[in-house]
Amino acid sequence: MSATPERAASGSRKGRVCVVGSFNVDHVWRVAALPQPGATLAGEYRSGPGGKGFNQAMAARRAGAETSFVCALGGDPGAQLARALCSADGIDLRDTECALPTGTAGIYVDLQGRNSIVVGAGANALLGADFVATTLASIAGIDVVLVQLESPIDAVQEALRLGRQCGALTILNPAPANATIGGAQLELADILTPNETEFAALLGRHVGERIDPDDVGSLDQGRLHALCRQLGHDSTVIVTLGASGCFVSHPEKQLRGDSIPYCRVPAETVRVTDTTGAGDAFNGALAASLAGQPQLPFNQHVRFASRYAGLSTEREGAALAMPTRTELNARFNPE
Ligand SMILES: Nc1ncnc2c1ncn2[C@@H]1O[C@H](COP(=O)(O)OP(=O)(O)O)[C@@H](O)[C@H]1O
Ligand SMILES: [Mg+2]
Numbered sequence: 001m002s003a004t005p006e007r008a009a010s011g012s013r014k015g016r017v018c019v020v021g022s023f024n025v026d027h028v029w030r031v032a033a034l035p036q037p038g039a040t041l042a043g044e045y046r047s048g049p050g051g052k053g054f055n056q057a058m059a060a061r062r063a064g065a066e067t068s069f070v071c072a073l074g075g076d077p078g079a080q081l082a083r084a085l086c087s088a089d090g091i092d093l094r095d096t097e098c099a100l101p102t103g104t105a106g107i108y109v110d111l112q113g114r115n116s117i118v119v120g121a122g123a124n125a126l127l128g129a130d131f132v133a134t135t136l137a138s139i140a141g142i143d144v145v146l147v148q149l150e151s152p153i154d155a156v157q158e159a160l161r162l163g164r165q166c167g168a169l170t171i172l173n174p175a176p177a178n179a180t181i182g183g184a185q186l187e188l189a190d191i192l193t194p195n196e197t198e199f200a201a202l203l204g205r206h207v208g209e210r211i212d213p214d215d216v217g218s219l220d221q222g223r224l225h226a227l228c229r230q231l232g233h234d235s236t237v238i239v240t241l242g243a244s245g246c247f248v249s250h251p252e253k254q255l256r257g258d259s260i261p262y263c264r265v266p267a268e269t270v271r272v273t274d275t276t277g278a279g280d281a282f283n284g285a286l287a288a289s290l291a292g293q294p295q296l297p298f299n300q301h302v303r304f305a306s307r308y309a310g311l312s313t314e315r316e317g318a319a320l321a322m323p324t325r326t327e328l329n330a331r332f333n334p335e
Pocket of ligand 1: 244
């Protein structure tokens with residue numbers, strides 16, 4: 001009998017994921033309309049942790065992996081928040097303390113759910129390749145290295161290079177879409193996980209194909225696979241498509257246990273409250289599943305990640321909305 005997606009990350013060993021990336025303190029205001037220049041508005045305020053790196057580390061941890069999180073923080077209350085949260089969830093935090101403030105994001109969200117965001121990278125911009133190298137070398141038994149593009153490209157590249165060197169699987173989530181990245185980084189990724197906007201941006205820059213992000217999900221599957229192959233060469237590419245699920249494309253010579261080179265995986269039917277961080281949930285859960293049960297066919301890891309990300313959209317927020325395995329099982333496999 002094949003393992004169910006829930007069992008995918010729950011095998012006898014947990015596996016270790018190492019996330020290298022950003023930590024931000026998010027300041028969020030809910031407003032009736034996004035502010036115009038010169039306007040002063042009243043809004044409902046909340047603040048909490050964010051940053052793609054931290055969100056993904058939380059997802060990996062709560063999805064069941066031993067998780068290390070490598071990041072740069074300031075010497076300020078934001079750093080204390082990061083330490084307290086990592087300690088509460090059992091994340092092995094490996095931070096370097098920098099002379100800039102901990103990263104921040106100012107976010108306005110209107111009644112339609114549209115947002116305007118300003119990111120102050122702060123300390124995240126000082127995450128150094130040397131620090132990443134010495135830190136990764138000091139963590140034993142890394143199964144999966146997971147990176148995004150909210151950190152300096154040298155640090156991202158070093159994480160991928162060392163991941164490869166120590167025999168770990170490397171996952172590059174090429175987000176946000178406006179970050180630039182070189183062919184060298186793409187080649188170091190075993191798995192690439194763009195959403196449709198990031199995929200269109202990468203195709204434009206690296207393959208010379210102009211495609212509207214809104215059209216990606218409706219492309220013919222053979223065509224989508226061909227585009228993934230042009231982008232990823234030797235990498236497995238997963239294009240995430242929000243409520244339309246995702247598309248998986250493998251190189252012909254590396255099917256990762258699947259029987260076919262490409263397929264669509266539908267999203268779960270969920271009661272969506274807030275899709276912020278869905279991609280982060282997906283990446284963290286995928287990494288945890290691959291680290292815990294590497295012998296399973298790849299599509300089972302994708303189904304697990306998809307279910308995990310779907311559940312994360314039922315709660316408001318990002319890092320703190322990441323479900324635990326117990327919650328995942330209760331939601332999809334009630335006794
Ligand atoms: N509305 C939704 N319903 C069900 N699952 C969703 C929904 N939105 C996102 N997901 C899940 O989360 C994954 C990542 O979401 P996506 O929007 O593609 O990423 P991002 O947050 O990077 O834009 C999807 O592939 C899907 O599995
Ligand atoms: Mg999306």
